[in-house]
Amino acid sequence: MxxxxxxxxxxxxxxxxxxxxxPRKLKYNLGHPRLLTFGGAYSNHVRAVAEAGRRHGIDTIGVIRGEEHLPLNPVLAHAVACGMTITYLDRASYRLKHTEEVRARLRERWGRDVAILPEGGSNxxxxxxxxxxxxxxxxxxxxxxxxxxxxxxxxxxxxxxxxxxxxxxxxxxxxxxxxxxxxxxxxxxxxxxxxxxxxxxxxxxxxxxxxxxxxxxxxxxxxxxxxxxxxxxxxxxxxxxxxxxxxxxxxxxxxxxxxxxxxxxxxxxxxxxxxxxxxxxx
Structure with missing residues (x-):
């Protein structure tokens, strides 16, 4: 040191x-078949979840703040290469991502078995x-x-x-x-x-x-x-x-x-x- x-x-x-x-934040969050999380377009948390999903055989979904921009930036391109599915929330909805209404919509789309990990991974x-x-x-x-x-x-x-x-x-x-x-x-x-x-x-x-x-x-x-x-x-x-x-x-x-x-x-x-x-x- x-x-x-x-x-x-x-x-x-x-x-x-x-x-x-x-990895510390994710260590005890990986016991699910499908994991959804949130982040900005340059979120290394999203990238880390995608990498963990590839290593452990977990389906991962990244909900990105804002609109899609192509081509993908290196962070999101890497996440996709790891097998993560990328989707987007407009900024107004993104601010409400912690609410049960938004979470219910996400579960309806991605399955009732999806585990939702908060932005930044802090739980x-x-x-x-x-x-x-x-x-x-x-x-x-x-x-x-x-x-x-x-x-x-x-x-x-x-x-x-x-x-x-x-x-x-x-x-x-x-x-x-x-x-x-x-x-x-x-x-x-x-x-x-x-x-x-x-x-x-x-x-x-x-x-x-x-x-x-x-x-x-x-x-x-x-x-x-x-x-x-x-x-x-x-x-x-x-x-x-x-x-x-x-x-x-x-x-x-x-x-x-x-x-x-x-x-x-x-x-x-x-x-x-x-x-x-x-x-x-x-």
Whole structure:
């Protein structure tokens, strides 16, 4: 596990843990013959579901926000190559995808036996998968940090923490106060209780999902990290360390969920941790 070295950290130590959380979220969601999920046109969650369907012999359906555009972009083309059936919902209907009315229409079309996985993959089963992450960390630590898009990864990490450790999430959305309620809901659905060992910082969204600023752009270029999720978390950690938010000697594990891939301008709305493999070297 590589350590992030920067003078601003002082006596705070930050260790970088590469972890593609998409397989974790899917691990306990794959016991169905047919799986339907949602995402934007560049959703790596949709891609991950398609790949899992191919590996495990599961029929998969990807419900994509907006209208069809041909030729398919590389993400959707890959999903189709994996055997996924792609369909589309107009944006008004997509905003109502969580309602029973829309779900009933989808089941009528795709079969009563279809399992519906939410956008980003965050549900009780996903939380149980993400809860396995803390036990795999090979270094001593006080805090685990992660970006937060839908809340599932943070909910799971918190549930899997040893006594005395805490989890710190960095919201990548503007106006994300609702995420605390989402984490609580997910923990209740997965375990019937809520942990108090986590918090979400709302101050480093840089204007909102897939938004950036010149300051964040310079940070991304310096550290060569994925910009929608990872850069905001790492910038937040360094800034908080600079401000003295962590006691000297605090050891932080930062979960690196993605690498530079899809240009920010091509991303339309959060679909969970939609990113690829980690990169963090200067």
């Amino acid at each position: 590589e350590e992030l070295l920067d003078p601003v950290l002082g006596q705070v130590r930050v260790f970088l843990m590469p972890d593609d959380n998409k 009780a089963a996903a939380v149980r998968g993400c809860a396995e992450l803390p036990a795999e960390i090979p270094v001593d630590y006080d805090v685990i940090a992660c970006p937060v898009g839908t809340g599932g990864t943070l909910a799971g990490i918190s549930a899997g923490l040893p006594e005395g450790r805490r989890a710190l999430g960095f919201a990548v959305l503007k106006g994300a106060g609702f995420l605390a309620g989402e984490v609580e809901r997910l923990q209740r659905e997965a375990y019937g209780r809520v942990w108090s060992n986590w918090s979400i910082n709302l101050d480093y969204h840089f204007g909102g999902y897939a938004r950036s600023t010149p300051t964040l752009d310079r940070f991304i270029a310096k550290f060569r990290v994925e910009g929608i999720y990872v850069a905001k978390m790492l910038y937040g950690l360094l800034d908080l360390a600079r401000r003295g938010a962590f006691a000297p000697g605090t050891r932080i594990v930062a979960v690196i969920t993605g690498q530079p891939s899809t240009p920010v301008a091509e991303c339309g709305a959060p679909t969970g941790f939609d990113s690829g493999e980690p990169r963090w070297r200067r």
